[in-house]
Amino acid sequence: MTAAPQDQWRLLDVQAHDTRLAQIAHRRRTLPELAEIERVDGRLKLVADDLVAARTVASDIERELKKAEADVEQVRQRAARDQARLDSGQGTSKDLTALQHEIASLAERQSVLEDVELEVMERLEAAQVRIAEVEAEQERLSTELAGFTAARDAAFAELDAEAQRESADRVNAAAGVPADLLALYEKIREQVGGAGAAKLHQRRCEGCRLELNNSEIGRFRSAPDTEVLRCEECRRILVRTADSGL
Numbered sequence: 001m002t003a004a005p006q007d008q009w010r011l012l013d014v015q016a017h018d019t020r021l022a023q024i025a026h027r028r029r030t031l032p033e034l035a036e037i038e039r040v041d042g043r044l045k046l047v048a049d050d051l052v053a054a055r056t057v058a059s060d061i062e063r064e065l066k067k068a069e070a071d072v073e074q075v076r077q078r079a080a081r082d083q084a085r086l087d088s089g090q091g092t093s094k095d096l097t098a099l100q101h102e103i104a105s106l107a108e109r110q111s112v113l114e115d116v117e118l119e120v121m122e123r124l125e126a127a128q129v130r131i132a133e134v135e136a137e138q139e140r141l142s143t144e145l146a147g148f149t150a151a152r153d154a155a156f157a158e159l160d161a162e163a164q165r166e167s168a169d170r171v172n173a174a175a176g177v178p179a180d181l182l183a184l185y186e187k188i189r190e191q192v193g194g195a196g197a198a199k200l201h202q203r204r205c206e207g208c209r210l211e212l213n214n215s216e217i218g219r220f221r222s223a224p225d226t227e228v229l230r231c232e233e234c235r236r237i238l239v240r241t242a243d244s245g246l
Contacts, residue, residue: 002226003181008197008239010176011185015197017170022194024163033152040145047141051134058127065124068117075113079106181228181237188236197237200229203245208234221246 085091086099174182189196198207203217210233212220220229220240229238240246 001180001184001228002224003178003228005225005240007176007178007181008228008237009241010173011181011197011237012199012239013173014170014177014182014185015195017166017173018189019195021163021166021170024159024166028156028159031152031155033148033155036148037145037152040141040148044138044141044145047134047138051131051138054127054131054134058124058131061120061124061127065117065120068113068120072110072113072117075106075110079103079110082106184228185237192234192236195236197239198231198234200238200240200244200246202243205231205234205236205238207231207236207238210234217246 082099082103086096086103089096091099177185185196187196192207195207198205200206200212200220204211208231210231212232216232220238223229225240229240230236231238
C-alpha cells in the first residue's frame with residue numbers, strides 16, 4: 001500500500017486521539033471512587049442484615065417483656081384480691097390463715113417475677129442500644145457512599161466531556177486520511193489491540209518498542225516515501241519521521 005507521507009503523519013494524529021480515548025476509558029473503569037463505592041455498598045448490605053437481626057432480637061425481647069409484665073400483674077391482682085378478703089375478716093380462722101400464707105407465697109412469687117421482668121428490661125435496653133449503634137453506622141456509611149457517588153459522578157462528567165472532545169478531534173483528524181489507509185489502520189488496531197500505527201523512532205518501533213535489525217533498516221531505507229511500512233514484529237504501520245534514524 002502507498003500513501004503520501006503527510007497522510008501517514010496524519011495517521012499518527014488519529015492514533016494519538018485513539019490512545020487518549022483508550023486512556024480516558026481506562027481511567028473511567030478504574031476510578032478509585034468505584035472501588036470505594038463497592039466497598040461501602042458491601043458494608044451497607046452487611047449492616048442492613050445486622051439491623052434486621054438486631055430489630056428481630058429486640059422484637060422478641062419486647063414480647064418476652066410483655067409476658068413478664070402480664071405475669072407480674074396477674075400475681076399482683078391475685079394478691080390484692082386475697083388481701084381484700086383478708087382485710088374484710090370474712091371466713092373461718094382456717095380460711096384467713098390460708099389467705100395469709102397464700103399472700104406471703106404470692107409476694108415471694110411476685111418478687112421472683114419482678115426480678116425476671118427487670119432482667120428482661122435490661123436485655124431490651126441493651127438490644128435497643130445495639131439498634132441505635134447499627135443505625136448510626138448505617139447513616140455514616142450512607143453519607144460516605146453519597147460522597148463517593150458524587151465524586152464518581154463528577155469525575156465521570158469530566159472524563160465524558162474530555163472523551164467527547166477527543167472523539168470530535170479524532171473525526172477531524174481521520175477525515176484527512178485516505179480511506180484505504182484508515183481501513184488498514186483500524187483492522188490492525190482490532191487485531192493487536194491498542195495502537196494501529198506507531199512512529200519509527202531511532203530505528204525502533206514505538207509500538208512494540210523493539211529495535212529494527214539491519215536487514216529491516218536496509219529495506220526501509222531504500223523504500224520510497226510513499227510506501228506504507230509495517231513492523232515485522234507487531235505488524236503495526238510504521239510512520240517515518242525526521243528522527244527515524246534511517
